[in-house]
């Protein structure tokens with residue numbers, strides 16, 4: 001009741017929820033009370049969570065914040081949310097996001113922008129919460145849920161976490177089932193939690209993760225007790241600092257933050273080593289070929305027949321056209337056009353195939369560094385703190401917006417786990433995050449190290 005009351009009072013300001021499931025939340029909470037009464041508590045018994053609108057929830061609003069999924073209520077539950085409910089969690093509602101998870105500011109949502117609960121000192125200017133999981137990050141930051149699900153294709157868990165002073169982890173590709181998660185770029189998409197601290201993130205990830213036959217890319221590996229990693233010393237741990245992440249024009253406050261992170265880990269007994277990831281500069285351009293290519297293919301299914309919106313036309317081809325023209329927003333259309341272009345005959349080899357080769361090189365950069373004994377890599381999470389809603393520079397040039405993902409996309413391209421952890425405030429009083437990147441399936445080291453920083 002406290003959370004539902006907080007949502008009803010604050011959501012008009014933040015626009016973090018696109019649907020609040022009052023009745024369902026109360027029913028789930030009552031069932032939870034009953035289990036608690038019988039001494040049958042699950043790991044998340046009674047914990048109220050917000051769910052990104054990308055996860056299929058049975059009989060409940062699931063639209064990926066798009067107009068084209070108008071009225072869509074799935075007849076099944078995603079594996080991630082089913083796992084959470086099986087552990088006793090309670091659903092508060094569905095969280096706003098960039099349309100089909102395409103964006104870095106939560107401004108491409110059909111439901112409008114989300115407002116970051118943080119403001120710069122002495123300023124009333126509205127800031128973005130980051131994206132695409134902007135609703136998840138804002139809701140956690142403003143206490144409108146105890147934790148949230150999110151997804152990360154090129155930074156969408158870590159960047160909003162950094163912008164809102166929350167913790168977000170993108171697990172290794174294959175750790176969490178993608179079944180029932182609306183697809184953006186299937187070879188990059190991975191779900192994970194956004195939480196108030198590292199321990200909460202560890203508990204939530206343990207519950208979200210599972211080996212799932214319904215997702216062929218789910219990896220059959222035991223899921224460790226992540227919480228047990230928290231509080232373990234990082235003494236003797238080798239922390240890599242990639243020199244290529246010192247990008248041109250990086251603001252001084254980001255450099256200072258990075259140095260602070262290095263100093264904290266050194267003080268805690270870690271060994272700091274400079275490393276090289278030589279193909280880093282190609283990650284962003286290659287990502288913005290691979291992700292739209294896969295998106296253009298995944299989004300072909302929205303045809304006005306199977307799901308959601310249908311705009312009538314004079315024949316079936318016209319109906320497709322009218323529906324897709326009305327149903328998709330500008331950014332989604334831009335991605336479909338880029339994706340279709342790079343996959344078309346004559347351009348496939350020059351763009352898509354080339355990007356796939358670059359992807360292999362990026363992955364190899366990380367493999368070499370880990371093979372040389374580095375346990376974890378420390379970088380800034382984002383190149384800046386949260387920026388303003390309707391920022392003119394970003395609106396005028398989509399590439400400016402894409403540059404937000406410069407430190408996060410490499411991790412998706414390589415399929416590695418990455419965590420963003422709050423590491424202090426900038427001069428204006430806005431939160432900044434540091435990112436830790438780990439070996440495949442070694443999320444434990446990320447929780448262990450992040451807890452030293454938080």
Ligand code: GLN
Pocket residue numbers: 101102103104131132151152153154155156157184291405
């Ligand atoms: N900002 C990136 C994009 O728009 C990443 C989005 C994501 O991780 N879902 O593609």
